[in-house]
Amino acid sequence: MKTAKRFSPKEAEEIYLVPYWSAGFFRVGERGELEVTPSGPKGPSASLLEIVEALRDEGRPLPLVLRFPQILEARVRELNEAFLRAMEKYGYQGGYRGVYPVKVNQRRLVLETVARAGRPYHYGLEAGSKAELALILAQDLSEEALITTNGFKDDDFVRLALMGRKLGRNVVITLEKFAELPRVIRLSKELGVRPKLGIRYKLKAKGAGQWEASGGENAKFGLTTPEIVRAVEILKAEGLLDTLVMVHAHIGSQVTDIRRIKAAVREAAQTYVQLRKLEAPLTYLNLGGGLAVDYDGSKTNFYASANYTLSEYAEDLVYVTKEVVEAQREPHPILVTESGRAVTAYHEVLVLEVIDVITPPGERRPGAPGPEAHPLVRELWEGLENLTPKNFREVYHDAFADKETLQTLYDLGLVSLKDRALAEEIFYHIARKVYAIVQQLPYAPDEFEDLEKLLADKLVCNFSIFQSLPDTWAIHQLFPIVPLSRLREPPTRQATLVDISCDSDGKIDRFIDLHDVRPTLPVHPVRPGEPYYLGVFLVGAYQDVLGSSHNLFGQVGEAHVAVDEEGFAIERFVAGET
Structure with missing residues (x-):
């Protein structure tokens, strides 16, 4: 794995596919912060992190929407100029x-x-x-x-x-x-x-x-x-x-x-x-x-x-x-x-803050089961002890089968809660070690494709899918999602996102990819006491007008931001509903 010092903005752009979806309006800057270039790639830029921090200093709560009217102006010009050029070309x-x-x-x-x-x-x-x-x-x-x-x-x-x-x-x-x-x-x-x-x-x-x-x-x-x-x-x-x-x-x-x-x-x-x-x-x-x-x-x-x-x-x-x-x-x-969509989508960014992280079991090596533990729990432990890059397939398949059997026995009252808990700790630790081995292979075998999602963190973000991103729930729309900072560090975790609504559908577990749909988003470890912001991009079409008040989460606040050679200016802030 590359060290943080060698990780470049270009590498971050490739991970999050920024050059492919941004139409020249966004990029990763040299400081590892996502930047907006609302007049196009050759125009002035501003750090989205700095804009968010300025709003937080004013006491503005998250989540919030950043609107860039200059991007709207650019898209209107690009659309009309494209037709004028085409008409001149063909007479x-x-x-x-x-x-x-x-x-x-x-x-x-x-x-x-x-x-x-x-x-x-x-x-x-x-x-x-x-x-x-x-x-x-x-x-x-x-x-x-x-x-x-x-x-x-x-x-x-x-x-x-x-x-x-x-x-x-x-x-x-x-x-x-x-x-x-x-x-x-x-x-x-x-x-x-x-x-x-x-x-x-x-x-x-x-x-x-x-x-x-x-x-x-x-x-x-x-x-x-x-x-x-x-x-x-x-x-x-x-x-x-x-x-x-x-x-x-x-x-x-x-x-x-x-x-x-x-x-x-x-x-x-x-x-x-x-x-x-x-x-x-x-x-x-x-x-x-x-x-x-x-x-x-x-x-x-x-x-x-x-x-x-x-x-x-x-x-x-x-x-x-x-x-x-x-x-x-x-x-x-x-x-x-x-x-309409092509004109307005790019101008709006939804900014989320991660407020909690739900991590699957097995991060640390569990303790060995005692002699009183169920035989299948001890069998799981033996698999963990004997796991190597040569036998990881066999060990994982056996571990998965043992976990399923233990679940059935638990339902019948034949396995204690304590044994089941230890079995899950062991299984997830096996899964993490197998995932690390698979990552070193030239290609990932199909049978291990689900490991990434199984081991992914759940980042709890302070927003409602149904208010701010209704199309992700209603029609499984994909939106680019990128951390606003730390983009000179390699993202070492995989995650899905969950909102703070009481609905199980309040989640994002499908992410953009050039060849398929990713089940997880590469992210950085969230540090205690340090804000971690995610930007959701291309949300300027339909999301505002279709959002609902599910759980009585109201509309979020929005900042209208202009960027020039002198920096950025927050021209107006429209308070959200509380």
Whole structure:
């Protein structure tokens, strides 16, 4: 094992895969502390540990959230610039108008930062409810910025959207059910407002990943092809065909495979072409969401990853659309995407403090059993005494069998509690010695894969999974987790994390890996009297808005942090609930 002196920041970055998932916004500094570079890898940096310590000095309790609005600004720029570069590369004439789906994170800082950063690009917002639309109409968007309305629409929702049109906002009402069409026609006549309409087409193509089932013919939203044709006929009869400006298709969230995306774009672009042949004067092709975040850094089509980059995504959308429409001699549409996760995920870090450590038995060599001990306990002890690198397989298999037999005998009342306790101490000590032997082998035999989890510590952290990381429980989402300090020391322990809720599901026992899912997280021994902080990264999408008050644990406090050449500044602190 390497000594602490020789352990480098680069080695720490490889253990925690920082270069693979961080998109250039985080790194391990020379002092062994995790640093944020919110303007990108060439910009100024700040130690996350120093930020947390400054907040603690102000009396701010943990857990807490660190928000970096500069990362939000950078992601908005990167998204828009990727499409501008792609359009220049392929000679695309239609333009790009992205919209941010407010449902992903409606925090005031998030919404205002996205709107401000997106203004030069005419970046817009997407509403999925009346409340979200009211929030959006209050934002300072450019006149050309799109406001798209999705979701189920009652009369009040449609009225509010039409009032937005009266106020001069570029609001497009997306028809996602055929029954919404007569409602929109009726209310637009009542209010004397000509709407801007979009039709959501129910894609046959499906996404890839956790939300694959949200697309296809059984999708919750969208019109079928017969309904679309009928809608065009009705709009033409009502003298409103000129109000149909957009066709919308959504393949699903966190689409991990670029091939699925390209297939969906081709189908959606063909629908744009066919609607124009029906004399619908479409100008926008809305390709919805799906731009994935590479949570584990593996760059694969694994559900927590993505096998493409932002640049590749933009280029494929532009190229495929151009190819389809030019083949039919139709004009290039203005491309619209509704990327939320990829915009907001990186800007937020959840900081946890380890408040206790639960260690499995067997750390120290147990005492020898006496002659009164059960024969199987003495047999376990003999295995421990005779364990060598040559016979570790046999000893471990025998020890495991003896432990299981002793458990059965205990249930029958044939083994005492004292004997069972000593047997467990011996077994776990055998397991630890076997694990040390396995670690020295060129490869770990499959039969010993579970040893790491069996011997892992449980780090008790002062937070609630259900409040702060609901997706880890609900859909087994993976998030990068990294100690904020001591990264010039090799992590010599393995651990899982548990929260302080009373629910057994309040745990994290799945961690990112380039090739698989790790059952444990490499950590350092927790020193008495010294805080040990863990950062949970890429949590800026959905976690805030989905968190519950399970066990009456309220929202955590959040700090808004800016970084420049002079250091960092805590611009605002929003207190949590107690």
